Each structure stands twice: as structure tokens, then as C-alpha cells.
Amino acid sequence: xxxxxxxxxxxxxxxxxxxxxxxxxxxxxxxxxxxxxxxxxxxxxxxxxxxxxxxxxxxxxxxxxxxxxxxxxxxxxxxxxxxxxxxxxxxxxxxxxxxxxxxxxxxxxxxxxxxxxxxxxxxxxxxxxxxxxxxxxxxxxxxxxxxxxxxxxxxxxxxxxxxxxxxxxxxxxxxxxxxxxxxxxxxxxxxxxxxxxxxxxxxxxxxxxxxxxxxxxxxxxxxxxxxxxxxxxxxxxxxxxxxxxxxxxxxxxxxxxxxxxxxxxxxxxxxxxxxxxxxxxxxxxxxxxxxxxxxxxxxxxxxxxxxxxxxxxxxxxxxxxxxxxxxxxxxxxxxxxxxxxxxxxxxxxxxxxxxxxxxxxxxxxxxxxxxxxxxxxxxxxxxxxxxxxxxxxxxxxxxxxxxxxxxxxx
Numbered sequence: 001x002x003x004x005x006x007x008x009x010x011x012x013x014x015x016x017x018x019x020x021x022x023x024x025x026x027x028x029x030x031x032x033x034x035x036x037x038x039x040x041x042x043x044x045x046x047x048x049x050x051x052x053x054x055x056x057x058x059x060x061x062x063x064x065x066x067x068x069x070x071x072x073x074x075x076x077x078x079x080x081x082x083x084x085x086x087x088x089x090x091x092x093x094x095x096x097x098x099x100x101x102x103x104x105x106x107x108x109x110x111x112x113x114x115x116x117x118x119x120x121x122x123x124x125x126x127x128x129x130x131x132x133x134x135x136x137x138x139x140x141x142x143x144x145x146x147x148x149x150x151x152x153x154x155x156x157x158x159x160x161x162x163x164x165x166x167x168x169x170x171x172x173x174x175x176x177x178x179x180x181x182x183x184x185x186x187x188x189x190x191x192x193x194x195x196x197x198x199x200x201x202x203x204x205x206x207x208x209x210x211x212x213x214x215x216x217x218x219x220x221x222x223x224x225x226x227x228x229x230x231x232x233x234x235x236x237x238x239x240x241x242x243x244x245x246x247x248x249x250x251x252x253x254x255x256x257x258x259x260x261x262x263x264x265x266x267x268x269x270x271x272x273x274x275x276x277x278x279x280x281x282x283x284x285x286x287x288x289x290x291x292x293x294x295x296x297x298x299x300x301x302x303x304x305x306x307x308x309x310x311x312x313x314x315x316x317x318x319x320x321x322x323x324x325x326x327x328x329x330x331x332x333x334x335x336x337x338x339x340x341x342x343x344x345x346x347x348x349x350x351x352x353x354x355x356x357x358x359x360x361x362x363x364x365x366x367x368x369x370x371x372x373x374x375x376x377x378x379x380x381x382x383x384x385x386x387x388x389x390x391x392x393x394x395x396x397x398x399x400x401x402x403x404x405x406x407x408x409x410x
Contacts, residue, residue: 002404003034005096006066007086009106011041011073012056014263016318018063018289021102023201024400025064027393031401035066036096038089040073040082040106047072076153083109087116096120098407104130105157107164114167121407124168125196126178131157132311140235162186170403172196175338178314196400197338199393200321207384208377209297209326216298219283224257225249225369228299228328230292230319233264236312239271241305244358246277252362253369258282258303261295296326300376301368304332304339305355313337321391324348327380329372331364346386348379 008021017039025035037060041053053070060068069089074081086109090096095117101107107124114120131154138146146154165171165186171193173179179195182188216222227249233239242260249256258281260268268284287295302323306312312335320339323330330349334340343349350364372379389395404410 001032001034002401002408002410003036004098004100004404004408005036005038007099007101007106007110008037008039009073009082009101009103009109011045012039012053012068012070015289015292017056018059019201019318019322020198022060022064023199023204023393025060025066027201027397028400028404029065031397033401033404035064035100036069037064037066038069038071038086040071040085043072043074046070076156077105077109080112083112086113098123098404100125100404101164101168103127104161104164107168108160111164111167121169122167123403123407124164124171126171126173126182127198128174128178128315129161129181129311131161132309136235136309136311140238169407170194172400172403174198174316175314175336177337178316181310181314194399194403196396197316197391198318198321199391199396200325200387202325202388202392202394205293205322205325205387207327208380209294211294212297212327215294219259219298221257221259221298224255225253225301225365225372226257226259226299227301227303227331227365228259228261228296228323229303230261230287230296230322231317233262233267236306236309236315239264239267240275241355242268242303243271243275243277245303245305245361246272246282247275248358248362249365250281252366256281256365259295259299260284261287261292292322293326296322296328299323299326299328300372301349301365302328302330304330304336305352306333306335307355308335321387324383324387324391327383329368329379329383331361331368342386342390346382348383348386 057068060066071085071089098121099110100123101110102125107122110122135146135154138150165182165188173193173195174197176195179193229242246258262268263286265284265286272282315336316338330343332340332343332351333355340351343351350368352360352364
């Protein structure tokens with residue numbers, strides 16, 4: 001049996017951790033991989049949100065069949081305390097041979113551990129541009145310009161990006177756009193990189209969706225055109241856009257309805273109220289990982305808008321796979337570049353010019369509405385087929401397992 005350590009530096013965050021970490025570990029276990037999961041979680045939640053973490057620990061054992069070591073993530077890795085915590089946590093155990101490290105900061109930490117364990121191999125699993133995301137959040141969520149400390153931390157993350165890219169033994173990244181960035185910015189050879197997008201677990205998305213009509217009836221959506229948004233309300237997807245999207249949709253299709261599935265219910269509801277959206281035209285829910293597929297199956301068109309920004313260009317939002325796996329078409333923008341390319345090539349939605357092109361949004365929705373009237377099931381089946389081809393874990397498992405085998409010398 002192959003044995004690895006999976007290192008997640010970003011914490012056991014809701015939904016993303018379940019779909020992108022636990023689902024992968026469950027599937028690799030079925031292929032003969034034994035994983036030891038180490039998660040650095042926000043230090044405040046580590047000490048003051050224990051019930052959630054106890055639940056996650058049990059979930060890891062139940063879903064992925066692996067143990068979970070939770071460690072407090074010290075802000076900005078002061079004095080490299082997080083590195084010391086990893087070593088202390090691993091004391092008395094056999095030296096790790098392969099660390100699958102999620103993100104640049106995680107991989108930089110793992111690469112520094114090679115000094116202690118010279119035979120250690122590291123896979124950098126690049127999920128996005130962390131330094132640029134940090135600045136975007138500072139400017140757009142905290143509503144302030146970066147100060148001197150922020151700029152120092154940005155430079156530090158970029159140093160860790162460089163360290164991870166140069167010292168990792170292999171690289172996974174979520175998009176072809178991100179692969180091109182790594183080659184251009186760091187001179188990485190193409191054969192060191194595999195593109196592994198944010199994927200969906202086919203077991204969680206049965207086809208055809210057995211409860212689509214049940215959930216549409218439950219929500220009172222039998223005769224509605226359902227626009228669905230699933231995910232966080234963050235700097236790259238402001239709540240204001242959801243309200244404006246609904247307003248544009250109503251102009252194009254009077255029966256349009258917006259279903260929002262987000263942990264940030266308050267932000268979404270506030271934006272909808274400020275824009276005077278009618279309460280009968282939307283529903284905002286905090287669906288969890290287990291119920292997400294059923295609620296997504298009630299939709300017709302997924303909502304995925306991003307501004308022109310490097311962070312968005314190279315991204316692969318998790319919900320793309322889940323929208324398509326549930327049979328939704330997509331309305332998106334040129335960024336994320338990989339997603340817009342697939343939508344155009346495969347004909348599973350519309351690409352508008354930019355997130356503020358609400359006339360273009362309305363026109364795109366109107367066209368899709370007419371197509372759905374003419375053959376809704378056929379179009380939903382087409383979206384599902386695209387998900388299977390581009391975004392199901394089953395397609396990428398052989399690549400991942402082969403990299404594990406090669407690096408472990410198996």
C-alpha cells in the first residue's frame with residue numbers, strides 16, 4: 001500500500017475541505033493509498049470552536065477512512081512555529097516519504113522539512129495565487145489599501161510561492177491558465193506540472209438527479225426558470241452582483257428565480273433587500289456539503305461571474321464542476337479562462353463580456369431560457385457529460401496515483 005501525508009494549510013473550511021480533500025482521500029484509499037491527514041486550522045477556531053473540529057475529525061474517519069491531526073495555524077508562521085508544530089506532531093513516527101501539500105504555503109513548509117528528512121518528496125498542489133488573493137481580500141473585503149505590514153506579507157507569500165515551485169518534486173495545479181502562469185513566472189518545465197481541476201465526486205451526483213422535481217416542488221419552483229448561485233460571498237463574487245443578476249434576469253424572463261446557497265446568508269439577504277428584490281423571487285439557504293447536490297439539481301442555470309484579474313483568470317471555482325454535474329447550464333465571464341473556454345467549446349452556456357454587463361447577462365439568460373424550453377433534458381444531459389469529461393475525480397485519479405507511485409519509487 002502506498003503511504004502519504006496530505007498537508008492542508010488552509011484549514012478544514014466548510015464544503016471545500018469536504019469536496020476537494022475528503023473526497024479525494026476516500027477515492028485514493030480505494031486505490032490502495034493510505035493517507036495521514038494533517039490540517040493547520042485557524043488558531044482562534046482551533047481553541048474556541050472545538051465542536052466543529054471534533055465533528056470534522058469524526059467525518060475524516062467516517063468518509064475518508066483516515067486519521068486527522070489538527071494543529072493551530074499561527075498567523076503568518078511567526079518564527080516558523082507551524083513548521084516546528086509539524087515536526088513535534090510527527091515525533092516518534094516513521095519519517096514521511098511523500099507529502100501532498102495543498103497550496104504554496106503548505107508546500108513551502110513541506111519543502112523545508114526535507115532538511116530533517118532528506119528522502120522526503122513533495123507534491124505542490126497549487127489551488128490559486130495566494131499572495132494576490134490576500135491583496136484582493138484586503139482591498140475589497142476589508143475596504144482599505146494595503147499597509148506596510150500587508151505589503152511585507154504579500155512579499156513573504158511570493159517568496160514561499162517561489163520556494164515551493166522550485167523545490168517541489170512535482171506540481172499539480174487547477175487550470176491550464178495557472179500552468180501557463182507557473183511556466184512564465186517561474187520557468188517551470190511543462191512536464192513537471194499536471195492540471196488537476198477542482199473536481200466533483202460522481203457518487204454524490206447521481207444521474208438523472210432522482211429528487212430534482214421533489215426539490216423544485218418543495219421550494220415552489222415548478223414553473224420557474226431557476227438561476228442558482230452556490231458558494232461564498234467574497235471579494236471575487238460580491239453579494240451586490242447576485243441582486244443585480246436577479247434584476248437583469250427578471251427583465252429577460254419574468255418567471256426567473258434566484259436560488260442562493262451560501263454560508264454568508266446575511267450578506268446576500270442584505271444586498272437583495274437594498275436592491276428591492278421581491279422576496280418571492282429568491283431563496284437564500286445555507287446548504288451543507290451533504291445536501292448541496294440535491295439543491296443544485298433544482299436549478300437550470302449556474303451563476304459564475306468574475307472580474308478581469310489574475311486571481312480570477314487562473315482560478316477553477318469548485319462549484320463549476322457541481323453546477324455541471326447537476327445538469328445546470330452556465331452564465332460566466334472570460335475569467336476564469338479555462339471555464340469560459342469549456343463553456344464556449346462545449347456549448348453548455350453563455351459567456352458575457354464582464355460582470356457588470358447586465359444587458360448582456362439578460363440577453364444570455366433569454367437565449368438559454370429559449371433553448372431550455374426546446375429541450376431541457378437534452379441540455380441538462382449535455383452539461384452532465386461535460387462534467388464527466390472535464391471535472392470528475394475518476395478522470396484524474398490515475399494521474400494522481402501514478403505520481404504517487406513514481407515519487408515513492410513503487
